[in-house]
Amino acid sequence: MANGDSVSGPILAADGRPLRQSLARALRLQKLRALMLIAPLLIFILVTFAAPIADMLFRSVENAIVPNTLPLTVAALEDWDDASGQPPGEKVFAALRQDLLAAVAAKAHTKLGSRLNYEQTGVASLLRKTGRRVKRMEEDGDLAAQFAKIHKSWADPETWATIKRFSSAYTSGYFLNAVDAKLGATGIEARPENERIYIFLFERTLLLSVVITVACLLIGYPVAFLLATLPMRTSNMLMILVLLPFWTSLLVRTSAWKVLLQQQGVINDTLVFIGLVADDGRLAMINNQTGTIIAMTHILLPFMILPLYSVMRTIPPSYMRAAKSLGATDWTAFWRVYFPQSVPGIGAGSILVFILAIGYYITPELVGGTSGTFISNRIAYHISSSLNWGLAAALGVILLVVVLVLYWLYDRIVGIDNVKLG
Amino acid sequence: MTDRDRAFVAFDGVQKSYDGETLVVKNLNLEIARGEFLTMLGPSGSGKTTCLMMLAGFEVATHGQISLGGRPINNIPPHKRGIGMVFQNYALFPHMTVAENLAFPLQVRRMSRTEVQEKVQRALDMVQMGGTEFAGRRPAQLSGGQQQRVALARALVFEPDLVLMDEPLGALDKQLREHMQYEIKHLHERLGVTVVYVTHDQSEALTMSDRIAVFNDGVIQQLATPEDLYERPENAFVAQFIGENNKLDGMVTAFADKEARVHLDGAEEIGALAVNCQGVGFRTMLSIRPERVLIAEPSAPNQLQGRVVELIYLGDHIRCRMEVAGRDDFIVKIPNSAKHSMLRVGETTPIGWLTNDCRALDAA
Ligand SMILES: Nc1ncnc2c1ncn2[C@@H]1O[C@H](COP(=O)(O)OP(=O)(O)OP(=O)(O)O)[C@@H](O)[C@H]1O
Ligand SMILES: [Mg+2]
Numbered sequence: 177m178a179n180g181d182s183v184s185g186p187i188l189a190a191d192g193r194p195l196r197q198s199l200a201r202a203l204r205l206q207k208l209r210a211l212m213l214i215a216p217l218l219i220f221i222l223v224t225f226a227a228p229i230a231d232m233l234f235r236s237v238e239n240a241i242v243p244n245t246l247p248l249t250v251a252a253l254e255d256w257d258d259a260s261g262q263p264p265g266e267k268v269f270a271a272l273r274q275d276l277l278a279a280v281a282a283k284a285h286t287k288l289g290s291r292l293n294y295e296q297t298g299v300a301s302l303l304r305k306t307g308r309r310v311k312r313m314e315e316d317g318d319l320a321a322q323f324a325k326i327h328k329s330w331a332d333p334e335t336w337a338t339i340k341r342f343s344s345a346y347t348s349g350y351f352l353n354a355v356d357a358k359l360g361a362t363g364i365e366a367r368p369e370n371e372r373i374y375i376f377l378f379e380r381t382l383l384l385s386v387v388i389t390v391a392c393l394l395i396g397y398p399v400a401f402l403l404a405t406l407p408m409r410t411s412n413m414l415m416i417l418v419l420l421p422f423w424t425s426l427l428v429r430t431s432a433w434k435v436l437l438q439q440q441g442v443i444n445d446t447l448v449f450i451g452l453v454a455d456d457g458r459l460a461m462i463n464n465q466t467g468t469i470i471a472m473t474h475i476l477l478p479f480m481i482l483p484l485y486s487v488m489r490t491i492p493p494s495y496m497r498a499a500k501s502l503g504a505t506d507w508t509a510f511w512r513v514y515f516p517q518s519v520p521g522i523g524a525g526s527i528l529v530f531i532l533a534i535g536y537y538i539t540p541e542l543v544g545g546t547s548g549t550f551i552s553n554r555i556a557y558h559i560s561s562s563l564n565w566g567l568a569a570a571l572g573v574i575l576l577v578v579v580l581v582l583y584w585l586y587d588r589i590v591g592i593d594n595v596k597l598g
Numbered sequence: 599m600t601d602r603d604r605a606f607v608a609f610d611g612v613q614k615s616y617d618g619e620t621l622v623v624k625n626l627n628l629e630i631a632r633g634e635f636l637t638m639l640g641p642s643g644s645g646k647t648t649c650l651m652m653l654a655g656f657e658v659a660t661h662g663q664i665s666l667g668g669r670p671i672n673n674i675p676p677h678k679r680g681i682g683m684v685f686q687n688y689a690l691f692p693h694m695t696v697a698e699n700l701a702f703p704l705q706v707r708r709m710s711r712t713e714v715q716e717k718v719q720r721a722l723d724m725v726q727m728g729g730t731e732f733a734g735r736r737p738a739q740l741s742g743g744q745q746q747r748v749a750l751a752r753a754l755v756f757e758p759d760l761v762l763m764d765e766p767l768g769a770l771d772k773q774l775r776e777h778m779q780y781e782i783k784h785l786h787e788r789l790g791v792t793v794v795y796v797t798h799d800q801s802e803a804l805t806m807s808d809r810i811a812v813f814n815d816g817v818i819q820q821l822a823t824p825e826d827l828y829e830r831p832e833n834a835f836v837a838q839f840i841g842e843n844n845k846l847d848g849m850v851t852a853f854a855d856k857e858a859r860v861h862l863d864g865a866e867e868i869g870a871l872a873v874n875c876q877g878v879g880f881r882t883m884l885s886i887r888p889e890r891v892l893i894a895e896p897s898a899p900n901q902l903q904g905r906v907v908e909l910i911y912l913g914d915h916i917r918c919r920m921e922v923a924g925r926d927d928f929i930v931k932i933p934n935s936a937k938h939s940m941l942r943v944g945e946t947t948p949i950g951w952l953t954n955d956c957r958a959l960d961a962a
Contacts (some may be wrong), residue, residue: 324908498689500676502703503756509677512702516693 192284229576236569239347245288246275250343258337260359263330269319276310289346294564295349295358302329310496325456332482337361348568374554374571377505379576381551384468385533391473392480393522397496400484400521418481426475430542433471463545476532480525487521523590531579551575605665606792607627607760608654612662612703614648616815622648626662630794632759635786637795639803640813641839646796650762653794655679657678666760680952682753682761682780682791686768688745690737690750691823694824695749696722696735703756721755722748724785743774749780754789765795779805800840804828812836833874837885844891844928846884853878855921858958860884864923870958881961888917888929890955893941898950904928905946916941 189198194394243250248271250505256264279285289303300340307324313319323330342349352358356372358365366372403411421429436442439458447453461467491514499509544553551571558568586592600812607630614623623645638646651657653664655676663670670722673681690699708731709717722728725747737745746766753761766782767775783806785792797803803810812819812827812835820827820836829892831837837846851867852859858872860882868884892898904920915931918941922928932941932950941947 397610492687492689494685494687494689495691497654498683498685499674499691499702500656501654501679501681501683502706502752503677503680504702506675508706513691542782 199374210234232568232569232572234412235566236350236573237346237348238566239291239342239349240345241284241288241291242342243345245279245284246272246339246343247276248272249339253336253340253343256336256340258333258340261333263320263333264336266319269323269330271311272323273313273315275321277308280307280310290563292338292342294330294353294567295342296335298329298350299335299338302327302335306330308396318559334361350566351574353567354570355499374551377549377551377554378574381534382474382578383550384465387469387532388472388476388478388533389526389530391469392477393526394471396477396480396484397522398526400481400488403485404480404488404491415485418478421475423476426538427542429475430471430539433467433543434462435476437467437470462543463548465544466539466546467545468548468550471539472533472536475539476529483528484518484525486523487524488518491517519590524587527586530582534579535575603867606632606634606667607794608663608665608751608822609649609653610665612649612652612659612664614645614652614657615660620658622816625654625793626816628811628818628819628821628872632792633790635793635795637797637803637807637810638813639797639800639810639839639899640819641798644813646798646813647764648762650794650796653860654681654683656763660893680760681760682751682755682758683757684749684763684766684767688737688749688766690745690749690752690865692737695736696727696740697732699737699748700752700755703752714905716865721751725751725781727751734816741772743778744877746770746778750785754785754791758791760794761796762796765798765801766795766800767797775799775802782806789943804840812839813921814839830873831957834883834885834961837883837957837959842929844886844888844922846886846923846925846928848882848884850875850878850880850882850958857953858882860958862923864924864925866902867925870900871954872958873957874960875958876960879913879937882958883961885957885959886951886955888931890951891930892950892952893930893932894947895950896948899950899953900956901950904949905932905947906941906943909943920949 182496187195189195191198241279249268252268252271253264256268262306276285279288285303286300289300292303293300306323306326313322319332327333349359352364354374356367356375358367390410396417399414403414403418406414434441438444439462441462443461448455448458453459460472495513495517496509499513500506504512533552536550536554537551540548540550540552541556544550552575553569553572555575558564558571583592602914603757607628608630609626612626612771613621615621626649635946638649640646648657653660653666653911655671655674664672666679666681677814678858681835690696691702692753694702701714704714704717718733722733727744727747732740732744732748740748746769749766753763763782767778767807770778779802782793795803795806806828807824809821809823810827811821820832820837822830822832829834831843832839834845837843844945846864848862850858850872851861853872853875856872858870858875859867860870861867862884870882870884888922902922906918907921907926910917910919913934915933918930918932919926920928920930
């Protein structure tokens with residue numbers, strides 16, 4: 177101690193270097209080794225998780241196809257006033273001809289057509305038709321008239337307004353579309369009643385997910401309680417039953433619900449047999465919301481039971497005994513002593529089930545019919561059928577944001593420290 | 599019948615089996631008077647906790663009857679028995695503050711808010727935890743000793759007539775444990791509650807209890823005051839379990855008027871107090887406390903030769919291990935006084951004792 181006091185400045189290690197430096201050197205090797213151990217996982221996560229999310233975020237606003245395919249037209253349109261009610265002048269049509277000639281050579285005009293078709297129906301066929309004929313145009317003739325002859329839409333200022341609105345490299349169009357709005361002549365406006373679908377789907381997804389989470393909690397809590405309190409042998413047996421679904425294919429389980437729930441299915445047959453429902457009044461329990469709720473509650477139940485169980489297992493039985501010895505009835509002892517201590521498990525299980533439910537795809541697709549599908553089914557449709565990846569990305573981003581907001585709310589209200597997985 | 603009336607707690611022929619194959623508690627008969635401090639003492643697995651749990655109502659007796667205040671309680675659920683209980687790990691509710699923990703038994707009894715507050719404060723004062731800084735803390739923010747006090751206060755706050763404690767001091771260090779022993783003892787004297795206390799620490803049992811029930815293998819081996827238990831053990835198990843004990847094995851050769859002549863395996867014959875030996879020809883275990891052995895005292899009636907094997911100097915006394923009658927684990931405590939000349943290792947010296955100090959017990 178006296179030695180350390182007499183030397184001012186940094187404390188030195190045995191070899192004369194400053195101690196702090198030697199320590200950092202000693203730890204660096206450890207850190208490096210730790211990093212190497214997690215490197216495979218890190219790379220895997222970057223490639224399969226972080227990169228796709230970044231790509232999705234980018235795609236939801238990316239719009240390079242318009243300025244890339246029609247560079248001259250976009251530049252020429254700068255001077256045109258889209259509120260004038262008149263189609264643009266000859267200069268713009270000349271630029272359009274140039275751009276289209278290049279685009280047709282590169283076979284890019286149909287892609288541009290599908291992109292702009294999301295914003296204004298009919299543009300796809302307009303561009304396809306124009307692309308076939310643009311080569312035969314006379315260069316010095318009245319281009320506006322020639323274009324109008326190919327398709328009258330070229331004389332419509334609305335077409336040009338659409339091109340101008342989506343001429344920048346980034347667009348809010350996909351996001352507006354995803355919330356049932358669009359960029360009209362006068363700014364953001366709601367879509368007509370019959371075209372609205374996504375807000376409604378988001379609402380349905382959230383509502384059904386809440387219902388499924390609550391159902392899982394109501395069914396799972398007593399099971400987890402039994403698992404945690406029964407003697408080892410019995411509870412192990414019960415645990416196997418809880419885990420059994422994990423050993424069966426998801427598809428098989430979902431299809432089994434089809435067999436059980438359909439109108440000519442086992443449950444309806446039984447109900448008719450015992451006379452609870454009439455033969456012509458068979459219950460519709462599949463291909464609607466009921467089907468989705470039943471099948472998804474079943475499939476997500478283990479994700480509720482396991483966190484609940486692992487928290488409940490850590491609650492010693494002596495607490496309940498203490499409460500009873502202090503004069504509490506079974507119910508009071510449970511409600512005031514056991515239940516509060518199981519809340520972290522409820523939090524963990526509910527978050528897990530809710531987040532899994534909100535993004536679930538395969539089960540609603542199979543048993544949801546039209547009234548029981550989720551937003552993720554719509555996303556899948558845009559990715560694999562309509563190929564509108566931008567919109568799919570925008571919907572995905574919104575879903576992600578909703579989950580993050582809910583998570584934040586949960587943290588504010590319950591506190592994320594109160595979530596325990598065991 | 600008057601006897602039964604006096605018993606506040608009574609176990610009557612109680613048996614308990616968990617698995618239907620072995621009896622963990624075998625034919626327990628025990629009566630505890632109102633206001634008594636009774637300790638159940640015994641080695642691990644001897645069935646002490648099981649007895650306590652049956653009394654508290656958390657385990658059902660397989661056979662027999664338990665009564666409290668003259669009323670059979672076999673079919674009364676735990677929360678209606680009104681028995682306070684201190685658990686080994688305290689079982690303080692972790693999500694409630696100290697004050698809430700103490701208020702719990704009062705709230706479930708639907709007492710008014712002011713009454714609850716008053717009683718909680720009184721109970722905290724009673725265990726010297728009345729300071730304002732404690733009431734709002736969670737159990738995790740208290741030291742082990744403080745948690746113990748709170749658990750004690752919680753078991754007493756609703757003024758039960760009977761308090762059960764299952765190794766309440768097991769998790770504390772030695773000094774704090776001894777301190778708490780006195781505090782619990784004083785509380786018991788002041789409040790006049792009946793206490794059934796479980797421990798496997800014999801010094802704890804000896805300091806605190808009015809009576810001690812020594813358990814082994816599901817059977818009460820002896821039920822007596824601390825003094826009787828130490829001075830007059832009734833069987834080999836109790837003699838060995840309580841305090842330090844020298845044992846000598848032998849065979850009874852004669853038997854007359856409380857005194858037995860015993861032929862030791864080391865080929866000598868001595869006299870002993872016949873306490874629990876079956877008769878002439880049976881084997882017996884002689885029990886002599888180390889402090890009752892007399893060194894080089896020609897007047898002692900029973901004389902043997904002992905060879906000193908080991909000497910340990912302990913200040914106030916010297917602990918001497920000797921070889922006596924073929925056994926080399928015979929301990930003698932020699933007071934450190936001028937009267938005794940210093941022994942040396944290897945030396946042989948005559949030893950002896952009074953016949954009453956040597957008890958002939960069952961052969962263990
Ligand atoms: N819930 C139970 N199920 C089955 N056997 C049990 C159960 N509880 C206790 N036992 C058995 O009963 C016997 C007595 O147990 P008990 O807990 O009463 O002992 P104890 O005297 O309190 O011991 P310790 O001093 O270690 O606490 C032991 O052999 C134990 O294995
Ligand atoms: Mg015990």
